[in-house]
Amino acid sequence: MSDTPPPPDFLRLTGHPVRWRLLSELARGDRQVRELTALVGQTQGLTSYHLGRLRAGGLVTMRRSSADKRDTYYSLDLAACRDLLVRAGAALHPGLRMIPAAPPPPPDGSAAPPPVRVLFLCTGNSSRSQMAEAILRHLGGPRVEVASAGSAPKPLHPDAVRVMHERGLDMTGHRPKHLDELAGRFDRVITLCDRVREVCPEFPGAPEVTHWSLPDPAGEGGHAAFVRTADELTTRIRFLLHTFSAV
Template sequence: MHTSLTDPAPPILHLLAHDIRWNLAKALAGSDYRVGELATLIQQPLKLISYHLRQLRDGQLVHERRSTADGRDLYYSLDLAHIEAVYQLAGATLHPCLGDDASAPRHAADATHAPTRVLFLCTHNSARSQMAEAILRHIGGSTVLAFSAGTEQSTIHPQAIITLAAHGIDTSSQTSKRLDAYAGEHFDYVITVCDRAREICPLFPGDPHQIHWSFPDPAAIAAPLEQARAFEQTYTQLLTRMRFFLTVLDRQRRGA
């Protein structure tokens, strides 16, 4: 006896089946961008890019956030954690084995490759970039070397220290530094974590990969309880981004 199959395909498969939406997702998987930059990357008219971004936004795969540097601009980011969850769910509807999480990165030390050098850049090097440096150093093991700097120098925000300590991450060796402290040094990746730093980000020697993660500044919130929640949210989002970033690095190493 045959069972009738009439189930619709999961919505994420419909959303990403279109070439433009697929390429938008691929671009945003690596970095956050403004709509004009996406139009240039994908070589499609601005109105068409805006239309398909709206489709991805309505499907909760993409988020937008107004630039803190130029308030007229919007940055678009891919919700990697949500896509991971719904992709696994879509796979499980086809076959239970396809719902397993097979994407966990392996970070064993590899003596044949030099550690990947990553610099996180922010405006004051007090909150977002400091947290990013600490998280990557904590979970990246010996395969990465993490650094951070600011276009201006400040001090590490106390709430950043408190938030990281609550997750077992020590920041006692970290200090706030200006970008010129790394003059002449080579980095494989430069990741800006605030819009102002990204929009004035200089060229670096050695042509490193430049990535932008558009995060609001949790230190800009004055109310203590709301500020603590904002720092915790920043931690969670950075951890998610870092996990996917390390997966990419791990697969690049194995491919090499």
């Protein structure tokens, strides 16, 4: 009888064709269950069953929409997927213990491609989108041009400014902007709240539009909520940088 251990749970969980399709769709952005049902071509009951398996495996999270409490958004935990994939490789052979790749460095020389233009949107442009703008500008450097705006701008939240300052990022020169102020074309448009996703206009050049369903830290209240938002934005943006070569 073989002493070979069974495949890691991660491989057994993700190897199902429907679950792999769900993960692939969620890797592009957060989705409602009815959207996922249409994308994978399954009944809502079967789609919900597979989403439940992925949630139980720690790969997918869900939260109620802030725009319509009857809707639910599902998100892929890319960091969890990375860590479990690393463990799966090491379980097969020590030489397959992968080291997570760093984002590609800025290109050298005068032939560098034009920067990727990214726009973050939320309703108030007072915290989430402003923080995302500051984080991406810092992490992306000359590879990106980044802006943020809102559908109903409000003054910058002091806790957003404070949390960014604690991370060495200065937002004192930022101001809230209405999305009507924006000019030019963008390569990526990322909506950060469920309400602004519902009113997001079309932009020239048909940029790739992605939704990240993040709760409003001002609604939760307290410094800790803004820290959690900054942490999640930083993780998502680090993964986002790996996709820029595909733009």
